[in-house]
Each structure stands twice: as C-alpha cells, then as structure tokens.
Amino acid sequence: MMSNNGSTKKRRVGGGGARVSINGGGESGGGSELATIKSMMQELIQQNRTQTNIINNMQAEITLISNKCNMLEQACKNTVTLNANMTRRFDAVDEKLKYHDILLQNQGWKYSAPSPSAEYWSTLNENEKRVAKDFLRQIQYCTEDMRNCQGDGVFVLNVNSDLPYNEVFLPHWKEFANALIQYHYHLKNTSEQRKESKTKLCLVDLELPNEVVDLLSNGLESTHFSNFGLKGNNFGQKGIEFALKYLMSNPILKTFSLVDNPINMGDIERLYEIVKNHPSIKRLYLIRCRGTNLEGYDMLTRIMNAGRDKLEEIYLSNNNISTVKGTFISNFLATNPCLRTLDLMGNKLDDNDAVNIARSLKHNADLRFLRLTHNNFTKTGWAALRKAEFDDTSLNAASVCNHSCNITYPPDGSDEIEGLDIIEMNGNRKGSVSFGSKCVRQKKIYSILSTRNRDCSNVKHFEKVPVEILPNMLHSIQKCSSYRDEEDDIIQVRDHAQSLSIVYEVCRHWDESLAAFEALSS
Secondary structure, X not given: OEOOOOOEOOOOOOXXXXXXXXXXXXXXXHHHHXXXXXXXXXXXXXXXXXXXXXXHHHHHHHHHHHHHHHHHHHHHHHHHHHHHHHHHHHHHHHHHHHHHHHHHHHHHOOOOOOOOOHHHHHOOOHHHHHHHHHHHHHHHHHHHHHHOOOOOOEEEEEEEEEEOOOHHHHHHHHHHHHHHHHHHHHHHOOOHHHHHHOOEXXXXXXXXXXXXHHHHHHHOOOOOOOEEEEEOOOOHHHHHHHHHHHHHHOOXXXXXXXXXXXXXXXXXXXXXXXXXXXXXXXXEEEEOOEOOOOOHHHHHHHHHHHOOOOOOEEEOOOOOOOOOOOOHHHHHHHOOOOOOEEEOOOOOOEHHHHHHHHHHHHHOOOXXXXXXXXXXXXXXXXXXXXXXXXXXXXXXXXXXXXXXXXXXXXXXXXXXXXXXOOOOOOOEEOOEEOOOHHHHHHHHHHHHHHHHHHOOOHHXXXXXXXXXXXXXXXXXXHHHOOOEOOOOOEOOOOOOOOHHHHHHHHHHHOHHHHHHHHHHHO
C-alpha cells in the first residue's frame, strides 16, 4: 500500500522470512535489464568492429585499385613515350630514306635553267655583263652544291655590285628555290654542331621582286640555316614580311641580318616580339634600315630590350639614332647584360651620350666591343670614353678602369681626338681581344710605370711607400711587365720600358733609405 507521500510500505510474512519487494522490480529484474544492456553494447561493439573491418577492406581495395591505376597510368605514359620515340625513329628513318632517295634522283640531275638570250646581253654594257655573268655562275654553283649535297652549307650570292632584276633570271631562281627545298633533308642529316653554327644563306645586292620572294619563302619553309642575311634587295614590305617570317619559323637561327633594306616601326614591333621569344637568336644586324616612319631611338630601345637576356651582338649603325639626352643606352649597359658587341657607328649620339656611356662602363664586365665612330662626339666625348677604358692619372685610377671592353676610336690625328693620344689599351689586336682582363690591367699599370720612367718620376709617386715593402713592389713591377696574350707569348709594347730599368730607377733613388734600413736591421 502506497502512503500519501509515495513511499513503499513493506510487510513481514511470518517471522524472520525473506523480504519481498512490491515495487514491481526487485534485484532479479534489475540484473536482467543490465544483462540486456550489456548484450546490446557487445552487439554494437561487434557491429562496429565488423564495419571497421569492412572500411579497412574497402580502403585496402581502394589502395589496390589506386596502385593499379597508377601502374596503368605509368604504362600509358611509357607507351606514349615509346610511341613518341618510335615515331621519331620512324621519322628519322623516313628522313634518311628520303635523303638517300634524293641523292639517287640527283645523280642524273642537270642544271636546266637556260642562259639569257643574245638580246638581253646586247642591252648591257661591259660592267653590267660582268656582274650578270658572275651572278649566273654563282647561283648555278650554289644550286648544284645543294642538289648534290656538297659544300660546307654556306651559300652566299654576292656580285659586289647592285644587280637589277630581269625576267631572264626567273628560271635560275626557280632552280635555286627547288634546290633549297631538297637541301632540307641534307641539313636534317648533318651533325648538330654544323647545323647550329656554320650553315649560312646570304643574298647581297640582288634585287628580289615579289615572284622571287615567293619562291624563296616556299623554298625556306622547312630548310633552316643558322645564319641568314639580306642586303640591298629592294624588295619592299613583302620582302620584310618574308624575312621576319623566316626568323620566327626557324628555331636554330643564330644570326639575322637586314642591311640596306628599310623597315618601319610596325616591323620593329614584330621583330621585338619575335626576338623576345626566339629560342636561339644571338646576333642581330640592322644596318642602314631606317624607313620613313622609324624613329632611331625607339628602334634602339625596342631591339635592346627584346634581346636583353639573349642577344650577344647588336649592330645598329647608320640608323639616325639620337637619344635627345635620354639615358637608355648607359642604363642598359650598367646592368651588365649578356651583350658582347654593340655597334652604334654613324648615328647622331653626342658628348652627353659619350659621358653617360663612359660612366656605365665602370659597372660592365661583359661588353667586349663598343663601336661609336662617326657620331657627333668632340674631344670631350672621346676623352670621357678613353678615361673609362684607361685612366692614366694614377695607378689606382688605372686599376679600376674597364679592362674588358675595346672601344673603336677615330684614326689617330683626326680633328675629333687631336692631342688625346688615344691607345686601344684593352688588348685589341687585328680585330680580336688578345688579352684577358687581368693581363690588360697589368698592361695598363705597366704602361704608366714606363711613361714615368722616361723622366724618372716613379720614385716621386712612391716616396711615401714604406721601404719595408719595397721587395713586394719590385716583384709587382716585374709581374706587371709580363702580361701575356692567349697563346702565352710575352707581348711587349714597343715604347714600354724594360722592367729592370724601372727597378733600377726605384732602387737608385732609394739608396740612402735602403742603407738606413739595412743599418737598422743589423
């Protein structure tokens, strides 16, 4: 019976009997519920283990499948690589088969372009006949060499005189263009060294009308020379388009030359993009190429920026380049780019440009040749350049000069440099650099010592030098006297004093100091 406060009343049955709960549970009921919960928990644990095993198995299967996929992917890549290699080999074999087939075909080939008629020759004077015959002989020889896969891969058509085009030349240009097409197979089967550095095609002072330009464009579509040049061809915009197209499509081209073929600013913009993205171009010649709307300074900045990290030689002479006090050239050189040769001869640079360029050479160790003659330089401009190359006011000043760049000066005695006694001190002999920068530095220092030796003024400059280091100084004099060229032969400038003469001069004037030093030492 429940009390009002909800408590459970218990009663005894008999005396000392077992207690009986009437709350509907009891100990046996609670134990059953606990067993049920425990059983359920064990079942859940078992299910979790089962699911974990299933997940682990699935992960293992996924890993296995992933590994198989990777293996298949690698196998596919290997297959693609193998197919690519096989394709290249087949292509190479195909090229060789075509090459040998061409050699066989050309065994019976004969040059078939007809000689000009007597009527044509009658219209020419003796000099014109000589030039025309020279051209016909050259184009036939080049065509035959290409057909027979002979020669050194260098083809230059140059008659050393302007040759106007005549229709009688067209069959010869056709033979030449067809030979170019076949010569592609010969170039593909020559060594990389020859293909990369020596092959050349140059057409000099030959007028090229549109029909010839089309023939050449077709002939050179797949035939890649490493050096390509066009000079004085009078071919207009179509010819420029042809030249730029060949530069863009030829991945092995190292030297590109346009001389006496006017271009405009639109062509320069195209050239900028081509050069900037070209994989192998190293040398660029644009000489006397200023067209009607081309600003020389804009041309210079675009070309030099395009080739900042690749062009080793830039030739921009005679293009009416004027900086109008701009500092692009000097700023460019001061960054020490990969440029080795810069030719700006025959332009409109002034003393301000010369001074700026001279200043920039103090920060440039890679430029080897700088050509600036026939600009608007006075003695002031040339003196600044000379001082950058060889400052002979003191040994220290000479030591910190530019020892790698050869500047081309006007001839001795010209009005521009009268009295400056310009000497090309950086080892330039017969057009090439013969000395390394270390030897050039020794040469300049020794030149100053030799000049002072004439009036015995070396001691005056060394009077504050401690006598204790005299042996080291004498050793340095001897070392600087032995500057050498690339062949390791001693080259002594004719007016340089002998090293013993300088040593004797220094020691003779220090005899009292030496005696005192010896007395103190003893």
